[in-house]
Amino acid sequence: MPAFEPVLTRNFAVPDSQTLRAYESRGGYQASRKAITEMDPDKVVQIVKDSELRGRGGAGFPCGLKWSFLPKDRQETFMCVNGDESEPATFNNRLLIERDPHQFIEGILISCFATKAATAYVYLRFEYIHAFRIMERAIAEAREAGHLGKNIYGSGFDLEIYCHRGAGAYICGEETGLIESLEGKRGWPRIKPPFPAIEGAFRKPTVVNNVETLACVPHIIERGADWFKSIGTPKSYGPKLYCVSGHVNKQVCVELPLGVTTRELIEDHAGGVWKGRKVKATVPGGISMGVMSADEMDVKLDFEDIKKTGCLGLGTAAVTVMDDQTSMVDYLYNTSRFFAHESCGQCTPCREGTGWMYKIFKRIKAGGGRLEDLDVLTMMANNMGLTPGTTICGLADGAAWPVKNVLAKFRPELEEYIKKNQSSKPLVTPLQKAIAAGTVAEPVALGGRVYPAPQPALRSPGGS
Amino acid sequence: MSISFTLDGREVEARAGETIWQVARREGVEIPHLCYSPAPGYRADGNCRACMVEVEGERVLAPSCLRRPSPGMKVATDSARSKAARAMVMELLLADQPPREAAHDPDSKFWRWADKLGVTESRFPARHAPAPDVSHPAMAVQLDACIHCGLCVRACREVQVNDVIGMGRRGHHAKIVFDLDDPMGHSTCVACGECVQACPTGALMPSSVLDKEGRKSREPDRSVDSLCPYCGVGCQLTYQIEGNKILQVDGRDGPANHNRLCVKGRFGFDYVAHPQRLTRPLIRKPDVPKDADDFVDPSDPSTHFREATWDEALDVAAAGLRTIRDTFGGRALAGFGSAKGSNEEAYLFQKLVRTGFGGNNVDHCTRLCHASSVAALIETIGSGAVTAPFSECVHSDVIVVIGANPTVNHPVAATFIKGAARRGAKLVVIDPRGQGLSRHATHHLRFKPGSDVALLNALIHVIIEEGLYDRAYVDRFTSGFEELRARTFAFSPEKMAPVCGVDASTLREVARLYGRARSALIFWGMGISQHVHGTDNARCLIALALLCGQVGRPGSGLHPLRGQNNVQGASDAGLIPMFLPDYHRTNDPAAHADFEKYWGVNLDPEPGLTVVEIMAAILRGSIRGMYIMGENPAMSDPDARHAREALAKLDHLVVQEIFLTETARHADVILPSTAFPEKTGTFTNTDRRVQIGRAALQPPGDARQDWWIVRDLARRLGLGWNYEHPSEIYEELRGCMPSIRGISWGRLEREGAVTYPCPSESDPGHELIFAEGFPTPTGRGKLVPAEVSPPDELPDDAYPMVLTTGRLLEHWHTGSMTRRATVLDRIEPEAAVHVAPADLRRLGANPGDRLRVSTRRGSIELAARSDRDVPPGLIFIPFCFAEAAANLLTNPALDPFGKIPEFKFCAAKVEATGAG
Ligand SMILES: Cc1cc2nc3c(=O)[nH]c(=O)nc-3n(C[C@H](O)[C@H](O)[C@H](O)COP(=O)(O)O)c2cc1C
Numbered sequence A: 001m002p003a004f005e006p007v008l009t010r011n012f013a014v015p016d017s018q019t020l021r022a023y024e025s026r027g028g029y030q031a032s033r034k035a036i037t038e039m040d041p042d043k044v045v046q047i048v049k050d051s052e053l054r055g056r057g058g059a060g061f062p063c064g065l066k067w068s069f070l071p072k073d074r075q076e077t078f079m080c081v082n083g084d085e086s087e088p089a090t091f092n093n094r095l096l097i098e099r100d101p102h103q104f105i106e107g108i109l110i111s112c113f114a115t116k117a118a119t120a121y122v123y124l125r126f127e128y129i130h131a132f133r134i135m136e137r138a139i140a141e142a143r144e145a146g147h148l149g150k151n152i153y154g155s156g157f158d159l160e161i162y163c164h165r166g167a168g169a170y171i172c173g174e175e176t177g178l179i180e181s182l183e184g185k186r187g188w189p190r191i192k193p194p195f196p197a198i199e200g201a202f203r204k205p206t207v208v209n210n211v212e213t214l215a216c217v218p219h220i221i222e223r224g225a226d227w228f229k230s231i232g233t234p235k236s237y238g239p240k241l242y243c244v245s246g247h248v249n250k251q252v253c254v255e256l257p258l259g260v261t262t263r264e265l266i267e268d269h270a271g272g273v274w275k276g277r278k279v280k281a282t283v284p285g286g287i288s289m290g291v292m293s294a295d296e297m298d299v300k301l302d303f304e305d306i307k308k309t310g311c312l313g314l315g316t317a318a319v320t321v322m323d324d325q326t327s328m329v330d331y332l333y334n335t336s337r338f339f340a341h342e343s344c345g346q347c348t349p350c351r352e353g354t355g356w357m358y359k360i361f362k363r364i365k366a367g368g369g370r371l372e373d374l375d376v377l378t379m380m381a382n383n384m385g386l387t388p389g390t391t392i393c394g395l396a397d398g399a400a401w402p403v404k405n406v407l408a409k410f411r412p413e414l415e416e417y418i419k420k421n422q423s424s425k426p427l428v429t430p431l432q433k434a435i436a437a438g439t440v441a442e443p444v445a446l447g448g449r450v451y452p453a454p455q456p457a458l459r460s461p462g463g464s
Numbered sequence B: 001m002s003i004s005f006t007l008d009g010r011e012v013e014a015r016a017g018e019t020i021w022q023v024a025r026r027e028g029v030e031i032p033h034l035c036y037s038p039a040p041g042y043r044a045d046g047n048c049r050a051c052m053v054e055v056e057g058e059r060v061l062a063p064s065c066l067r068r069p070s071p072g073m074k075v076a077t078d079s080a081r082s083k084a085a086r087a088m089v090m091e092l093l094l095a096d097q098p099p100r101e102a103a104h105d106p107d108s109k110f111w112r113w114a115d116k117l118g119v120t121e122s123r124f125p126a127r128h129a130p131a132p133d134v135s136h137p138a139m140a141v142q143l144d145a146c147i148h149c150g151l152c153v154r155a156c157r158e159v160q161v162n163d164v165i166g167m168g169r170r171g172h173h174a175k176i177v178f179d180l181d182d183p184m185g186h187s188t189c190v191a192c193g194e195c196v197q198a199c200p201t202g203a204l205m206p207s208s209v210l211d212k213e214g215r216k217s218r219e220p221d222r223s224v225d226s227l228c229p230y231c232g233v234g235c236q237l238t239y240q241i242e243g244n245k246i247l248q249v250d251g252r253d254g255p256a257n258h259n260r261l262c263v264k265g266r267f268g269f270d271y272v273a274h275p276q277r278l279t280r281p282l283i284r285k286p287d288v289p290k291d292a293d294d295f296v297d298p299s300d301p302s303t304h305f306r307e308a309t310w311d312e313a314l315d316v317a318a319a320g321l322r323t324i325r326d327t328f329g330g331r332a333l334a335g336f337g338s339a340k341g342s343n344e345e346a347y348l349f350q351k352l353v354r355t356g357f358g359g360n361n362v363d364h365c366t367r368l369c370h371a372s373s374v375a376a377l378i379e380t381i382g383s384g385a386v387t388a389p390f391s392e393c394v395h396s397d398v399i400v401v402i403g404a405n406p407t408v409n410h411p412v413a414a415t416f417i418k419g420a421a422r423r424g425a426k427l428v429v430i431d432p433r434g435q436g437l438s439r440h441a442t443h444h445l446r447f448k449p450g451s452d453v454a455l456l457n458a459l460i461h462v463i464i465e466e467g468l469y470d471r472a473y474v475d476r477f478t479s480g481f482e483e484l485r486a487r488t489f490a491f492s493p494e495k496m497a498p499v500c501g502v503d504a505s506t507l508r509e510v511a512r513l514y515g516r517a518r519s520a521l522i523f524w525g526m527g528i529s530q531h532v533h534g535t536d537n538a539r540c541l542i543a544l545a546l547l548c549g550q551v552g553r554p555g556s557g558l559h560p561l562r563g564q565n566n567v568q569g570a571s572d573a574g575l576i577p578m579f580l581p582d583y584h585r586t587n588d589p590a591a592h593a594d595f596e597k598y599w600g601v602n603l604d605p606e607p608g609l610t611v612v613e614i615m616a617a618i619l620r621g622s623i624r625g626m627y628i629m630g631e632n633p634a635m636s637d638p639d640a641r642h643a644r645e646a647l648a649k650l651d652h653l654v655v656q657e658i659f660l661t662e663t664a665r666h667a668d669v670i671l672p673s674t675a676f677p678e679k680t681g682t683f684t685n686t687d688r689r690v691q692i693g694r695a696a697l698q699p700p701g702d703a704r705q706d707w708w709i710v711r712d713l714a715r716r717l718g719l720g721w722n723y724e725h726p727s728e729i730y731e732e733l734r735g736c737m738p739s740i741r742g743i744s745w746g747r748l749e750r751e752g753a754v755t756y757p758c759p760s761e762s763d764p765g766h767e768l769i770f771a772e773g774f775p776t777p778t779g780r781g782k783l784v785p786a787e788v789s790p791p792d793e794l795p796d797d798a799y800p801m802v803l804t805t806g807r808l809l810e811h812w813h814t815g816s817m818t819r820r821a822t823v824l825d826r827i828e829p830e831a832a833v834h835v836a837p838a839d840l841r842r843l844g845a846n847p848g849d850r851l852r853v854s855t856r857r858g859s860i861e862l863a864a865r866s867d868r869d870v871p872p873g874l875i876f877i878p879f880c881f882a883e884a885a886a887n888l889l890t891n892p893a894l895d896p897f898g899k900i901p902e903f904k905f906c907a908a909k910v911e912a913t914g915a916g
């Protein structure tokens, strides 16, 4: 295999890499010029299709195929670029925007030309104020230089790019939640069909793509589909930015061909596990993808192989490492809290399911767990999400997978924890608090009427 | 356009637009559903996931409530996967519910589905149950039962377009909130109750059925389909009854209301059971003289009246009328019928006056609301009714609402207007006061009160001078164009701008908007009609529509919003002094002859006097006796003190009522009659829809049906009437009213509502009329120019403010019913004058302080309310409060054509009384 040459990050170290001058001096905007002046849109779509570029936002959907779903007779198309990047431990989009905004803009430009979109919205994570400012500047520069605006390169093609900041909700990274939010509504994912390609932003045909996906496009145009397919593993072609975080010595974002292993990432790029400890588990691509055990460190991190581990997918390829002193109860407590907080609350299985998972883990952690909780959790995890087909969007899958994987791979540890950690103190109820504080117990203030006491647990811990 | 697909292995057909759920229901396959309501107007939202089905070849399950089948699709409603998913949804939702024994509504849709699916227990922990919110007088919010289906949000935002309820917070903390999470009773909720009707769980319920614990403790034992007794919208509803008591009211899917109701219709029903109901005939005690300022306690009339038997009371009532008739002639008697009564009652009443009294002095409150509109409509297009139903506005590009406040006075009609505006129709509101529709309007012209004609003429000017009118239509269907053009030539927007206080460019913009609209509908109300130039106002609006050809097509038309539930029907039935039934002039020889034959008596051809004229005639001494059925002129007439003097001066006054009203104080005989829910009859709404209302309750004590009382009084005046049922009276009316010939009583009983004109039984009825000309002698509509005339009484140094009057959402008219409806009076309990915040500051008064409002006719004291919708210099007083009757202040000056008083404008003075 020839030595891998980074392309997406090749300008990162260049001084003033954010400026148009620096970008153009490194051959920037040549691909867009070539595409717009020498090709027709369908040709560009075809090249991207041929490259088998798969979406980098999480789902890995073939990019060219998605573009070809747009209705042929459409009048108006919108491009929405997904820069919400809220998946925990993921930060490659931020670097792509902050370090090389023009590469990103060129990607948008070519993709909009291919999809005949005259308006692109870049939806940025609320916290990315720095990236937002950089983008605003870069867009102004690009417009000034004629890469954006009316009649670009004399081709008759027009494009405006607008940046839109989110308001701090994970769910607005889901493509239809993003569209709703962009339209000024509550970020509630839409029910599909219709898919955005048919009816998206402002009810018009719309393409939603991740920042990194689009950043690949200029390189594909410049070097060709075959070049792209020469990188990576079967069905997972091209370069990818992997983020590594957690219990490692060096937290990094590196560009590598798709299909490296977790072990390579940790040992070759992240300086190994910290404090000389061992790996207990890793998260392959953002917490919604589930968990791999230490035995699975040699599985290739690409779109296909990873599924053998029972994980949901590659996700954002943001690897989080947990050392051997990490408690899986803490881990689940944390992830479930995240999803209960971030569920949009629209559909029953997710709104209620994420809430209960969190509550159950909170109770287990506090020393009130029961063994049968684990069965209820498995049942719940198996029944929420797009995979069992019960929810509106994939957030619920993300909430279910960590639970499912941990229960499959680390159940003994959880059972052990429950048995060992039975709090001697009963959990304090609001009523008990009121009594202890000597205040008058006002049922209304305590949140409702007094109902018959709940049934006692069917089995006691450790008693089965 | 139907397609076929497979449902549980069976080949089935789906009609255009049908969802899988709808097809399944048609095919008899039950699929659970919680967040979906098949009621009209409710969008499927697909959030609860209780209706999931499996589609072959698809990765995820599909919500059947939302998903439309495609040809050849294979759908399984009963696959193991879909059944498991649905059961889990129920189990998840069940966990949060209060236990069945403590359920707010153990028969809710939610529990019924839980039973059907056999889900009785949940393995999941319950969430923190929010505290109940009982801040609203009519509805209880108990969100521990809420399943977050969002039906209430759609009810409030999409169906009623009130935008109060929202889903607050996120994820597991999601919560139904009112405004910014305010208690319901403190929110901007207008208590339409739509959310309560929509909620599938008992989280939102009418308080009337709950016990102290918030549990449903009362069950109806029967239900009766009827109508709402209040406004002209004509909502259909169902009374839920326990014993002889209305427990709850539900909206029904009538053509006018599509299940919707407003606060009055839904919660304003317990007036019928008020202890002050009249239950025995009363006769004035011989030693109690009449006095205009007299007060009689409605709870204890024994100070002035004694109880009597029906025979005695009717004998006394008839004897007085007979004596006056035989001594002074039929024209010395007069009768006021009521637009609240049925068509049968109106018909019978006017027949009694015309054939039993022997004159035409019969009128009712239409005189006070739309007489000028009707005068203008009859003059120009030959018909006094609307040309299109209000719901037609959903097809309009442009909707103009002028001098009307539909969110308050026609709340359910307003939901259609708001909905249309939300879907993109341009809404132009023209009114000096801000109002509920302003928020939805593209333009709100807050012009100077009283300058209506100047403003409207400016619009006509632009439409003519800029060539925006429809030449072909004007040529073919109108007359008088050249004169209109010449007479409006001087009214350029630039000249009119200072007169009406709206800048010229806005006037031009609105004129162009209307002139260029593909379809445009004009709504107007009493802000147009209740002026001395009321007829002129209406002429201008009609001219606008005729110029632009905006009549008779979908989405276009003229719609004077009728006030009372049966003001259209009462007018149709001839309850007006110059018209016999079906608008035949009393002095039209042919009609006169026809009716003499139809009724078999000689008739007086001379038109009678109108409401305000009758009052003047009493004071002059030419009218000496009156029979008043269900009207309250002592509250509703302008310069009410003057009206009360007149009533007190009568030698003989018979009042037929359900309460001892301000009018009944002056009666010689009071005849206790039935309230709306106690009677069966037909009523014609603002859309010309004839609908049937059915008796739901037994009248209290010895109260009698109104038609029975009129009949028995008539018999004592020598008329040999023997009607035994309202249907016989209706059929007699139908016999002399060709426009309802096709609407038999039997048909109404079957269909509930039919819109006239309807010439035959097989005709479905006609909603849009006058597509091809008008019922005038020439077949053309007449364009009648109007001159600018000022209001009768302009502000001056002594009376520097302008007083305008009207209604409140919660109170109907003079308040005799709604002030006695517990919920309504709790929401709006106190008389208040609405003042602009700046004026209030200038007076040195705070909201809630007592103010004295005086005009040349009288003075009242009431609380101050700061109201940003009122422009400085104007004050607004609702006329429903007996303790501070606005009509003691109003000016009785009349419009010369419609004889309607100028309720909307008089000079007034406001002073702080110092008392807080
Ligand atoms: C709960 C949820 C959150 C998501 N968040 C993101 C995100 O932050 N950024 C992103 O690019 N895609 C996110 N996605 C994936 C998008 O829905 C969508 O698949 C993606 O933007 C498509 O772009 P691509 O095809 O270029 O990957 C999320 C999906 C789900 C279900």
Ligand code: SF4
Residues within 6 Å of the ligand: A171, A188, A189, A342, A343, A344, A345, A346, A347, A348, A350, A351, A391, A392, A393, A394, A395, A396
């Ligand atoms: S799965 Fe969760 S996040 Fe997605 S729509 Fe349903 S409730 Fe919202």
Ligand code: SF4
Residues within 6 Å of the ligand: B155, B156, B160, B162, B163, B164, B165, B188, B189, B190, B191, B192, B193, B194, B195, B196
């Ligand atoms: S009663 Fe009507 S206005 Fe009030 S919250 Fe319910 S739907 Fe909205």
Ligand code: SF4
Residues within 6 Å of the ligand: B145, B146, B147, B148, B149, B150, B151, B152, B153, B176, B198, B199, B200, B201, B202, B203, B204
């Ligand atoms: S209050 Fe009722 S209608 Fe509203 S979301 Fe809750 S369950 Fe649904």
Ligand code: FES
Residues within 6 Å of the ligand: B032, B033, B034, B035, B036, B045, B046, B047, B048, B049, B050, B051, B052, B063, B064, B065, B066
């Ligand atoms: S009824 Fe279909 S999802 Fe709720």
